[in-house]
Structures are given as structure tokens and as C-alpha cells.
Amino acid sequence: xxxTSTSLGLLLILIFFCSACSQSSAVxxxxxxxxFEEQIKAVTTNYITIKNALVNNNPEIAAREARALRMYLDGxxxxxxxxxxxxxxxxxxxxxxxxxxxxxTSESLPEQRLKFHEISTILIDLVEEFGTSGLSLYxxxxxxxxxxxxxxxxxxxxxxxxxxxxxxxxxxVVEKF
Numbered sequence: 267x268x269x270t271s272t273s274l275g276l277l278l279i280l281i282f283f284c285s286a287c288s289q290s291s292a293v294x295x296x297x298x299x300x301x302f303e304e305q306i307k308a309v310t311t312n313y314i315t316i317k318n319a320l321v322n323n324n325p326e327i328a329a330r331e332a333r334a335l336r337m338y339l340d341g342x343x344x345x346x347x348x349x350x351x352x353x354x355x356x357x358x359x360x361x362x363x364x365x366x367x368x369x370x371t372s373e374s375l376p377e378q379r380l381k382f383h384e385i386s387t388i389l390i391d392l393v394e395e396f397g398t399s400g401l402s403l404y405x406x407x408x409x410x411x412x413x414x415x416x417x418x419x420x421x422x423x424x425x426x427x428x429x430x431x432x433x434x435x436x437x438x439v440v441e442k443f
Contacts, residue, residue: 302351303399305342306392310401312338313389314422316369320382320429325375328382332370336363354395362388379430383412386419393420398443408437 312335319327339359347355362385369381390405404421411417411430418440421427426437 300399301343301346302355303397306396307399307401308338309335309342310389310393310398310403310420313385313420316382316385317419317421317427317429320375320379321427321434323375325373325378328375328378329370329372332366332378332381336366336370339363339366351395355392358388358392376431379412382419382429383417386417389420390418393443401443403443404439405441405443406437407440408433410436 312331315331316328316335319325319331339362342359344352344355365381365385365388369378369385372378372381393403402422404424405418406421406426406428407416407418408426408428408430409416410433411428417430419429420443424439424442426435426439428434428437
């Protein structure tokens with residue numbers, strides 16, 4: 267098959283266009299992930315206020331902040347997520363809403379801490395999947411928390427601040443995000 271200079275030129279333009287589309291798609295996907303990371307950052311910041319209320323044994327503030335975080339979830343924009351990322355978020359977000367509703371109506375620190383344990387597990391999964399948008403976070407673990415069951419949480423500082431009964435400084439940093 268013989269190519270004329272015109273057909274060869276068209277072929278090169280087509281190859282260039284396809285390459286540009288592929289690069290444009292990758293940039294769009296990266297921007298979408300970054301946009302969603304910013305939302306996860308806000309969710310994490312709200313989570314930390316709940317953690318701090320539990321560290322300070324303040325069930326009223328923990329409940330109020332859980333309600334606020336649940337309301338924030340209403341505004342999370344999912345239009346830039348697709349495929350596995352969207353399915354992952356939807357799966358986690360549904361349970362997160364249930365737990366925040368339960369924590370938000372509870373006045374019992376032990377009950378709140380049990381709900382917070384599950385919330386922490388979900389948030390750790392979300393941070394591992396979507397990132398933190400530059401926010402330095404620490405996954406911490408105390409083997410004595412929750413009556414010796416052990417529990418993890420996310421902290422904004424390296425110093426241990428245990429939100430569970432088991433000792434304020436009981437625990438260790440197990441991962442930095």
C-alpha cells in the first residue's frame with residue numbers, strides 16, 4: 267500500500283490527536299482525584315474535631331461534630347469520580363453516614379467510642395484510597411483500647427492522643443500519610 271503525502275499527513279495528525287486526547291484524559295483524571303482529595307481533607311478535618319472531643323471526654327461536642335460531618339457529606343461532589351473510585355466511595359459513605367448519625371445522637375462516651383472506632387476504620391480506608399491533599403496525618407494504634415480489643419485512629423499530630431479509654435498516651439504511630 268502506498269501512502270501519499272496527504273494521507274501520511276492525515277495519519278500523523280490522527281496519531282497526534284489521539285495522543286493529545288489520551289494525555290488530556292490523564293490530566294482530567296488527575297485533576298478529578300485532586301479535587302476529591304480536597305473533599306477528603308475536609309472530611310478528615312471534621313473527623314479530627316470528633317477525635318479531639320473524645321480525647322477530652324466531651325460527649326456533647328463529639329455528638330455535635332458528628333452531626334456536622336454528616337451534614338458536610340451531603341455536599342461532597344461525586345461528579346468527578348467514576349468506576350471503582352465512585353463505587354468505593356458510595357460503599358464507605360453509606361456506612362459512615364449511619365455511624366455518624368448514631369454517634370450524633372448518643373450521649374454515652376463508651377457508645378460514641380465504639381462508633382468512632384468504626385468511623386476511624388472507614389476514614390483510614392478513604393485516606394488510603396484517595397489521599398490527604400498534602401495534610402500530614404498519622405495512623406495510630408492502641409492495643410488496650412476498647413477493653414483490650416485494640417483500635418486505630420487518625421491523628422493530625424505525631425504525639426499520641428488516644429480517643430478511646432485505655433490511656434490518653436497509650437498507643438503508637440503505625441503509619442504516616
